[in-house]
Structure formats: structure tokens, C-alpha cells
Amino acid sequence: MGIETLLSQVFNGLSLSSVLLLVGLGLSITFGIMGVINFAHGEFLMVGAYVVYVLQTLFSKLYGHGASGVSFLISIPLSFFVAAFLGFLLEKVLIRFLYGRPYEGILATWGCSLIFQQMARNIFGANNVDVASPKWLAGGVEVMPGLQLPYNRLFILALTTICVMGIYFYLYRTAQGRRMRAVMQNRDMSACLGIRTRKVDTYTFALGSGLAGVAGSAVSLLGSIGPSTGQNYIIDAFMVVVLGGTGRLAGTIAGALVMGVLNPVFELISTSSMGKVILFILVILFLQGKPQGLFSLKTRALD
Amino acid sequence: MDTKTDKSAIFKLKWFALVMLLLALAPFFLSDFRLNLFGKFLTFAIVALGIDLIWGYAGILSLGHGLFFGLGGYCMGAYLKLQAEELPDFMGWSGLAELPWFWKPFHHSWFVLPMTILIPILFALLIGFPTFRARIKGVYFSILTQALALIFVTLFIGQQPYTGGTNGITNLQHIFGFSLAEPATMRGLYVITVLMLGMAYLLCHWLTHTQLGKVLVAIRDGENRLRFLGYNPTLFKVLVFAISAGLAGLAGALFVPQVGIISPSMMGILPSVEMAIWVAVGGRTTLKGAVIGAILVNAAKSYFSENFPELWLYFLGVLFISFVLLFPQGIMGFLQKGRFEWATIILRWREKRFAKSSSPNGLPHKCH
Numbered sequence: 111m112g113i114e115t116l117l118s119q120v121f122n123g124l125s126l127s128s129v130l131l132l133v134g135l136g137l138s139i140t141f142g143i144m145g146v147i148n149f150a151h152g153e154f155l156m157v158g159a160y161v162v163y164v165l166q167t168l169f170s171k172l173y174g175h176g177a178s179g180v181s182f183l184i185s186i187p188l189s190f191f192v193a194a195f196l197g198f199l200l201e202k203v204l205i206r207f208l209y210g211r212p213y214e215g216i217l218a219t220w221g222c223s224l225i226f227q228q229m230a231r232n233i234f235g236a237n238n239v240d241v242a243s244p245k246w247l248a249g250g251v252e253v254m255p256g257l258q259l260p261y262n263r264l265f266i267l268a269l270t271t272i273c274v275m276g277i278y279f280y281l282y283r284t285a286q287g288r289r290m291r292a293v294m295q296n297r298d299m300s301a302c303l304g305i306r307t308r309k310v311d312t313y314t315f316a317l318g319s320g321l322a323g324v325a326g327s328a329v330s331l332l333g334s335i336g337p338s339t340g341q342n343y344i345i346d347a348f349m350v351v352v353l354g355g356t357g358r359l360a361g362t363i364a365g366a367l368v369m370g371v372l373n374p375v376f377e378l379i380s381t382s383s384m385g386k387v388i389l390f391i392l393v394i395l396f397l398q399g400k401p402q403g404l405f406s407l408k409t410r411a412l413d
Numbered sequence: 414m415d416t417k418t419d420k421s422a423i424f425k426l427k428w429f430a431l432v433m434l435l436l437a438l439a440p441f442f443l444s445d446f447r448l449n450l451f452g453k454f455l456t457f458a459i460v461a462l463g464i465d466l467i468w469g470y471a472g473i474l475s476l477g478h479g480l481f482f483g484l485g486g487y488c489m490g491a492y493l494k495l496q497a498e499e500l501p502d503f504m505g506w507s508g509l510a511e512l513p514w515f516w517k518p519f520h521h522s523w524f525v526l527p528m529t530i531l532i533p534i535l536f537a538l539l540i541g542f543p544t545f546r547a548r549i550k551g552v553y554f555s556i557l558t559q560a561l562a563l564i565f566v567t568l569f570i571g572q573q574p575y576t577g578g579t580n581g582i583t584n585l586q587h588i589f590g591f592s593l594a595e596p597a598t599m600r601g602l603y604v605i606t607v608l609m610l611g612m613a614y615l616l617c618h619w620l621t622h623t624q625l626g627k628v629l630v631a632i633r634d635g636e637n638r639l640r641f642l643g644y645n646p647t648l649f650k651v652l653v654f655a656i657s658a659g660l661a662g663l664a665g666a667l668f669v670p671q672v673g674i675i676s677p678s679m680m681g682i683l684p685s686v687e688m689a690i691w692v693a694v695g696g697r698t699t700l701k702g703a704v705i706g707a708i709l710v711n712a713a714k715s716y717f718s719e720n721f722p723e724l725w726l727y728f729l730g731v732l733f734i735s736f737v738l739l740f741p742q743g744i745m746g747f748l749q750k751g752r753f754e755w756a757t758i759i760l761r762w763r764e765k766r767f768a769k770s771s772s773p774n775g776l777p778h779k780c781h
Binding site: 147204207208217218220222224225381384393394 | 468474476540543544546547548549551552553555556557559560561563564567568570571572682686689690693723726727729730731732733734736737738741
């Protein structure tokens with residue numbers, strides 16, 4: 111095993127980290143603010159991926175096959191808005207009845223996830239579909255002999271960086287973001303100070319769902335997509351939240367980096383199934399020292 | 414204990430004996446196919462009892478019980494496989510010439526039968542102790558157990574030479590020299606399942622009526638207060654997790670001979686979460702509810718998969734959502750609440766009637 115293999119594995123891990131980060135951000139924000147872990151979050155990723163697929167099929171019908179590059183660029187924001195809209199609806203219809211009831215939240219959102227998956231199966235068929243990567247993302251940069259960094263993975267990294275910067279700006283530099291953080295820290299006090307917490311909840315949930323949608327458009331670059339695409343990422347994304355802690359951007363970023371990079375590295379060292387076992391054991395051991403995760407909001411509350 | 418509670422306990426156990434008798438008589442009025450199916454549901458009911466113990470009473474939602482069910486099932490599967498073949502077929506296909514050492518003890522029933530329960534318990538201790546010690550609770554624990562189930566599925570699929578991979582251990586045909594295809598064997602297994610369910614029920618009933626049961630409820634309702642009172646919740650949580658894992662392992666071991674196969678798909682995330690919904694449908698914190706929920710949901714599942722296989726997942730999804738939103742206490746809670754409401758309605762009606770009939774001018778009641 112050469113250093114190139116390890117490096118390329120680390121690099122592949124970084125793009126996995128990016129996807130996990132986008133998915134985990136939404137999970138962590140909604141859990142931090144509403145105490146609901148959304149088990150249907152992976153399905154928003156799936157929706158995002160299918161948006162890319164639908165738009166591409168539509169464009170190639172209308173303008174021929176050359177249009178996939180343009181359609182992909184358009185589909186990224188579209189994925190965000192479609193997933194965010196669905197998240198908005200879900201919050202209005204279901205999630206708002208589940209605040210502060212985490213276990214009930216798990217079961218109900220899990221039920222949603224089953225329904226979404228079955229709907230995808232009925233609409234798009236049970237088989238995976240392929241999304242053609244745009245031509246301008248074919249190939250890669252050769253950094254050293256035997257180590258090529260594919261453009262599509264670099265693109266995912268860039269996309270995630272932009273999204274995280276956007277979220278940072280939103281959370282820490284806008285009035286709405288400030289309200290969101292206030293509700294996260296103390297819901298009752300925020301309500302007393304005139305923040306409409308219900309509205310903040312809805313927007314937060316929609317934002318988190320939209321991020322998962324963007325992650326979905328990124329995932330469509332990595333391979334074929336299907337009704338269970340969301341399920342492939344969601345457990346790792348949960349682990350990101352557990353590892354990183356809730357309510358802090360830095361925690362989610364660190365958690366996603368660890369989970370994303372160590373996963374393929376351990377798989378390289380041992381077999382693919384043993385790699386996951388090792389990582390899980392390490393996470394449990396790590397939580398012995400820091401049960402709240404890498405970063406967490408400092409609080410005097412007991413729980 | 415005063416006499417009153419004693420009486421009610423005996424009364425409850427009378428019902429229990431009646432239900433057990435009915436279950437034991439089922440072979441006389443169910444076809445062999447239905448009986449086999451029902452036997453399967455009863456093994457699920459055992460899992461549900463375990464989940465009710467940890468979730469309903471101690472307030473800890475484990476989403477990894479499929480793993481314990483699967484471990485028990487794999488132990489049994491390995492034993493049944495070795496009864497039929499010196500070297501399991503999948504080992505031959507993967508190029509193993511000799512039985513691996515950790516498979517060798519599975520030749521002996523005296524080893525396997527306790528192991529179907531002890532191995533899940535061991536794993537529950539290994540996972541439960543560090544997580545509960547670090548005070549990981551609530552959703553975090555659920556996520557970790559779910560990840561655990563996923564990891565074991567990946568592991569079992571990946572280690573094909575030792576576990577049979579995706580297909581699992583298949584083609585199990587004999588148990589203790591009896592053919593599994595024989596209806597008489599099926600009936601025997603069914604009766605054993607009924608007995609085991611009864612014992613599991615009595616165990617859980619006893620546990621929840623002891624001091625331990627009170628501590629479990631205290632963990633659910635106010636863990637910190639319990640800690641302040643000098644208890645160490647960690648040990649109790651580990652204990653209840655282990656007991657519930659043992660019950661799931663027992664259920665897995667009873668399940669495998671009735672179905673003739675054990676595969677990773679039976680221990681994954683979806684079956685694990687489904688197990689939780691059985692309890693939620695039946696009603697948490699009532700052991701009866703867990704049993705009823707497991708049987709009803711699985712009956713619905715087999716009805717749907719026989720008639721409308723497409724719709725099953727929709728139905729399951731709606732079941733998850735509707736029970737959480739509309740009947741958070743499950744069927745049992747609904748019935749109890751309903752009974753209470755009926756009682757008050759009848760009381761009010763009788764009061765009104767009484768007031769009318771005893772009205773001062775003594776007019777007769779209008780209604781005949």
C-alpha cells in the first residue's frame with residue numbers, strides 16, 4: 111500500500127465528509143433547536159438527488175444531451191428549495207406536534223421516511239437511476255503520479271465550503287440567525303423577548319432540509335441514486351451529530367471530518383466491514399471521555 | 414403487601430392462565446400454515462416484552478434489538494446447520510476446508526441453548542456498560558444502538574465464510590432429529606414458544622412488581638432525583654438492557670426453527686425499529702400491550718404482504734405516525750382511557766335519571 115492509496119482514500123473521505131457535513135448540519139440544528147431528531151432527514155437528501163435526475167432528464171429531452179452541465183448547475187439551488195419546501199410542509203404537518211418528545215419524534219419521522227422511500231419507489235421505480243456527471247467535471251487534477259483528484263469530488267468540497275460559509279454568515283451575521291441561536295439557547299426567554307419561536311422553528315427545519323437537498327445533489331455526482339440513497343448516509347450523519355455534539359457549527363464540522371475521513375481509511379487498513387466496527391468502538395470509547403461530543407453548548411442544566 | 418393487592422394479582426394471573434390455555438389450544442383450531450405464522454408472532458411478542466421492559470418502564474429506547482434477536486437466531490441457526498451438515502454449505506463455497514474453532518461448540522445442544530440467551534446478554538453488557546456509564550441517554554443512545562445494528566449487519570454480510578453472508582444460514586431442516594417440515598414438529602415448537610412466552614411474561618410481571626420495577630420507573634421519570642437519592646442508575650440500566658437483550662435472543666432462537674432461515678435482513682435497522690413500533694402500538698408500560706401490539710402489527714403485516722404487498726410500507730409509515738400523534742399510550746392506553754370515559758358517561762346518565770325519577774312531584778319517567 112503506497113502513500114498515494116492512503117492519500118486518495120483520505121481525499122475520497124473528504125468528499126464523504128462534505129456530504130455528511132451537509133446532512134449533519136441540518137440534523138444538528140433541528141435537534142438543537144427543537145429536540146427532534148429527524149429520521150426522515152436522509153429522504154430529503156434522496157429528494158435532492160432525484161431533483162437533479164428529473165431536471166437532467168427534462169433538459170436532455172428539451173435541449174439534447176449536451177445540456178447536462180447547465181441542468182446540474184440549476185438543479186443545485188432547485189434541490190435546496192424543493193427539499194426546503196418539503197421540510198417546511200413536514201414541519202407544519204407533523205414535526206411541530208413532536209417538540210420535546212424525542213422518542214415519539216424518532217418513530218413518527220421514521221414512519222415518514224418509510225412513506226417517502228415507498229413513494230420514490232412508486233414514482234421512479236425500485237432500481238437505482240444514473241445521473242450523468244456534467245462534462246466539465248470529468249477528469250481531475252493529477253497532484254502526483256498515481257494520485258488524481260477528480261474534479262467532481264473537488265466540486266463537492268467547494269460546494270460544501272460555500273454552504274458552510276453561508277450558514278455561518280446566516281447564523282452569526284444576520285438578525286434571523288441570531289434569533290435562531292437565541293431560541294436554541296433558551297426558548298422560553300427568547301419567546302419572552304418577543305421572538306416568534308414557532309416561526310423560527312419552521313424556518314430552521316426548512317433550512318436544515320434544504321441543506322440535505324444540496325447534499326443530495328452532491329451525492330448524485332458520486333454514483334447512481336435510488337430510493338434508499340438517503341439510508342446509506344443517514345446513520346453516519348447521526349454519528350456525526352453524536353460525535354460532534356449539537357448546537358455548535360464547529361462540532362458538526364469536526365464530527366463530519368472524523369467520520370468521513372476515518373471511515374475509508376479504516377476500511378483500507380482492514381476490511382470494509384471491520385473498518386466500520388473499529389470506528390464504532392472508537393466513537394464509544396471517545397464518548398467515555400466526552401459524552402457531550404466534541405463541542406457542545408456550555409450549560410448549567412443537569413441534562 | 415396487603416390482601417387487596419394480593420387478590421388483584423391472583424385475579425390477573427387467572428386471566429393470564431386463561432389466555433395461556435387458549436394459546437396452547439390454538440393447534441386445534443388453526444391450520445398448520447396459520448399456526449406456524451402465529452408461532453412466529455408469539456416469538457415477536459417475547460421481543461416486545463423485552464422492549465417494553467426497557468422502553469416502557471425504564472424509558473430507554475433501544476433501536477438495536479434486532480441485533481440481539483439476530484444473535485440468538487444465529488446461535489440456533491448454527492446449531493441446526495451443524496446437525497445437518499459437517500461443514501455448512503456456505504463455508505465450502507467460500508473455500509473453507511475446516512470448521513472454524515468458534516463454530517465447533519455449536520455442535521452441542523447443552524452449549525447452544527444457554528448461549529442463545531447469554532451471547533445477546535454479553536453483547537448488551539459490553540455496549541450498555543460504557544454507554545450508560547458515560548450517561549449517554551435519550552436519542553443519543555437510540556442512535557448508537559441503531560448504528561450498532563447496522564454495523565453488525567455489515568459485519569455479518571462481510572464475513573461470508575463464517576456467517577453465510579447476505580443469505581445467512583439457510584436450509585435448516587432438522588431439530589433434535591425431528592424434521593422441521595413435519596406439522597407435528599411445528600406444533601411442538603409452537604407449544605414450546607407459548608410456554609416460553611408465558612415464562613417471559615411472568616418474569617417481566619414479577620420484575621415490574623418488585624423494587625426493581627419501581628427503580629426502573631424512577632429512572633424513566635426522574636433519573637437525576639434517583640441519583641440524588643443515592644441510587645446508581647447505571648447498573649439498573651445495564652441490567653434491564655441485558656435482560657431485554659436476553660429475551661430478544663430467546664425469541665430469535667425460537668424464531669429460527671419455525672422459519673428455517675436466519676439472515677442479516679432480520680437483524681437490521683428496519684426490523685429493529687419495527688420492534689419498537691409493536692410496543693408503541695400495543696401500549697407502553699403495560700406488558701399485555703406489548704404482546705398484543707406484536708401480534709396485531711405482525712398480523713397486519715402478513716395480511717398486507719399477502720394481499721397488497723405494495724401498500725405495506727405505507728401502512729407501516731402511517732401506523733408509526735398515527736400512533737405517536739393520536740394514541741401515544743397505544744391500544745391498551747386507549748382501552749383503559751376509553752373504559753374510564755364510558756364509566757363516567759354511564760355514571761352521569763344514571764345520576765340524571767336518578768334525579769328525574771326522584772323529582773318531588775313524583776311524575777313517572779317519560780321513557781319506557
